Amino acid sequence: MSEFLQQLINGLSLGAIYALIALGYTMVYGVLRFINFAHSDVFMVGAFIGYYAGEHLPRGTVLGGMASMGAAMLGCAVLGVVIERLVYRPLRGGPTLNVLITAIGVSLFLEYAGQLIFGATPRAFPDIFPSRVIEIRGLIISMNQVIVIAVSTVLMFALEFIVHRTKIGTAMRAVALNPKAALLVGINIDIVISFTFALGSALAGAGGVLYALNYPSIDPLMGVVPGLKAFVAAVLGGIGNIQGAALGALLLGLVETFVDGSRWSTYKDAIAFAILIAILLFRPAGLLGRVSAEKV
Amino acid sequence: MLEIKDLHVSYGAISALRGISLKVDQGAIVTLIGGNGAGKTTTLRTISGLLRPKRGTVVFLGEDITQLAAHRIVARGLGHVPEGRMVFSNLTVDENLAMGAYLQRDKAVIGRNREYVFGIFPRLKERLRQVAGTLSGGEQQMLAIGRALMGEPKFLMLDEPSLGIAPRLISTIFEKIQEINRDRGIAILLVEQNANLALEVSSQAYVLETGLITMEGPSADLRNNPQLKASYLGG
Numbered sequence: 307m308s309e310f311l312q313q314l315i316n317g318l319s320l321g322a323i324y325a326l327i328a329l330g331y332t333m334v335y336g337v338l339r340f341i342n343f344a345h346s347d348v349f350m351v352g353a354f355i356g357y358y359a360g361e362h363l364p365r366g367t368v369l370g371g372m373a374s375m376g377a378a379m380l381g382c383a384v385l386g387v388v389i390e391r392l393v394y395r396p397l398r399g400g401p402t403l404n405v406l407i408t409a410i411g412v413s414l415f416l417e418y419a420g421q422l423i424f425g426a427t428p429r430a431f432p433d434i435f436p437s438r439v440i441e442i443r444g445l446i447i448s449m450n451q452v453i454v455i456a457v458s459t460v461l462m463f464a465l466e467f468i469v470h471r472t473k474i475g476t477a478m479r480a481v482a483l484n485p486k487a488a489l490l491v492g493i494n495i496d497i498v499i500s501f502t503f504a505l506g507s508a509l510a511g512a513g514g515v516l517y518a519l520n521y522p523s524i525d526p527l528m529g530v531v532p533g534l535k536a537f538v539a540a541v542l543g544g545i546g547n548i549q550g551a552a553l554g555a556l557l558l559g560l561v562e563t564f565v566d567g568s569r570w571s572t573y574k575d576a577i578a579f580a581i582l583i584a585i586l587l588f589r590p591a592g593l594l595g596r597v598s599a600e601k602v
Numbered sequence: 603m604l605e606i607k608d609l610h611v612s613y614g615a616i617s618a619l620r621g622i623s624l625k626v627d628q629g630a631i632v633t634l635i636g637g638n639g640a641g642k643t644t645t646l647r648t649i650s651g652l653l654r655p656k657r658g659t660v661v662f663l664g665e666d667i668t669q670l671a672a673h674r675i676v677a678r679g680l681g682h683v684p685e686g687r688m689v690f691s692n693l694t695v696d697e698n699l700a701m702g703a704y705l706q707r708d709k710a711v712i713g714r715n716r717e718y719v720f721g722i723f724p725r726l727k728e729r730l731r732q733v734a735g736t737l738s739g740g741e742q743q744m745l746a747i748g749r750a751l752m753g754e755p756k757f758l759m760l761d762e763p764s765l766g767i768a769p770r771l772i773s774t775i776f777e778k779i780q781e782i783n784r785d786r787g788i789a790i791l792l793v794e795q796n797a798n799l800a801l802e803v804s805s806q807a808y809v810l811e812t813g814l815i816t817m818e819g820p821s822a823d824l825r826n827n828p829q830l831k832a833s834y835l836g837g
Contacts, residue, residue, distance in 0.1 A: 473700070480690045480701050486652060487688035492676035492705040492753060 346533020
């Protein structure tokens with residue numbers, strides 16, 4: 307039983323990080339109908355901003371840790387907005403394939419610029435939060451896991467609030483549903499798209515720091531694998547659907563962790579993905595996605 | 603109020619409008635009639651900035667808005683109820699109306715416009731929490747008009763408001779269009795395939811055929827025009 311609970315906590319904290327990344331994929335897809343492949347590298351940049359901020363801030367305190375994370379979120383939000391403004395916006399209105407290929411280009415650019423600037427050798431991520439281990443009846447929970455789960459829960463509720471209770475959030479949904487009609491009520495689509503990139507990238511930035519806390523070394527290619535998995539999670543949940551992305555990510559985190567803890571751990575990714583493929587066979591639009599003809 | 607001059611619009615190599623000019627006076631209801639593919643929707647979309655003309659100008663309230671971004675045109679007081687209604691189907695009726703007032707900051711004005719919309723379409727008030735996609739065609743049309751009114755337009759363009767609506771609701775919608783014009787002094791440009799209805803409610807009419815205006819004049823005159831009778835008014 308305690309083994310099960312232990313794995314449940316591990317799986318949830320891994321899934322929560324996937325969720326923070328997956329939300330950015332799904333939101334951008336929602337408004338622009340393309341996959342921003344550079345998103346996983348924004349996540350990596352977030353970890354590095356957290357690393358450098360952590361060096362200048364008091365270590366091992368909740369406040370210092372939060373400040374590092376805030377810096378990563380802010381830095382990534384700016385990076386996301388700049389990428390959209392400089393690279394994706396000039397291509398808007400053209401074929402989606404062009405943007406998709408460009409996104410891969412941006413991804414490679416960030417990865418190699420990262421190697422140039424940060425160096426290719428993995429670095430140990432500082433303990434920006436207090437490192438304590440809580441033990442409850444044989445259950446070992448690290449302070450980092452508590453922080454991952456707490457921070458991602460807060461961020462996901464904040465996102466839910468922004469998207470459903472604020473004017474700009476409602477405008478985001480309106481643009482995702484029908485950009486023409488959004489224009490006709492006076493919504494400035496450029497601003498809504500910038501806002502979407504800022505929001506998604508900020509979440510990825512937080513995800514980068516949280517990921518680095520649990521897998522304590524970081525390098526410029528660290529985004530590739532978690533980014534891919536978060537993308538899969540977003541598709542699993544129904545791409546374009548915010549709750550779906552969170553659900554898909556938690557599911558993926560749990561499956562991966564439980565398989566990892568079993569004797570088939572060598573095949574953890576293979577088994578996790580096999581389960582995902584099986585789910586998609588029965589629900590091709592994802593768990594919460596709806597099959598709908600795209601409106602012209 | 604609105605004047606377009608020599609408007610040319612094309613989709614790639616196909617030209618949809620081949621130099622049309624029309625005028626809408628303050629407080630008037632003007633209709634643009636014509637068959638499928640004549641270019642009616644293209645005309646409205648070009649006026650509201652969704653499409654860019656190859657040549658020609660659109661002047662609204664004395665200002666050249668030909669190259670203005672669509673959201674800025676809305677801010678000038680030009681409302682557009684698009685073809686197929688285009689309500690935000692996953693949003694509630696309430697949220698749709700809130701989006702209609704997107705550019706409006708004054709809460710008192712928003713409140714007043716809401717009351718006005720509920721006054722002419724009480725059905726919307728009953729369905730406030732309902733998701734727009736689940737409304738009937740007629741109710742969606744009411745919502746689309748209500749949403750446009752929330753933007754406090756001085757001029758309203760309606761694209762085929764009778765399309766896909768239960769026949770008994772069509773007359774209601776047209777009465778309300780006249781009411782909006784009367785009560786609020788909003789000038790209206792009405793695009794319709796149902797020429798009889800359109801000529802009944804309008805004072806001035808234009809007939810569009812394959813990208814050219816082939817006939818224009820007071821609606822009462824056009825209603826008795828034998829040529830028009832044969833092709834659009836069912837004999």
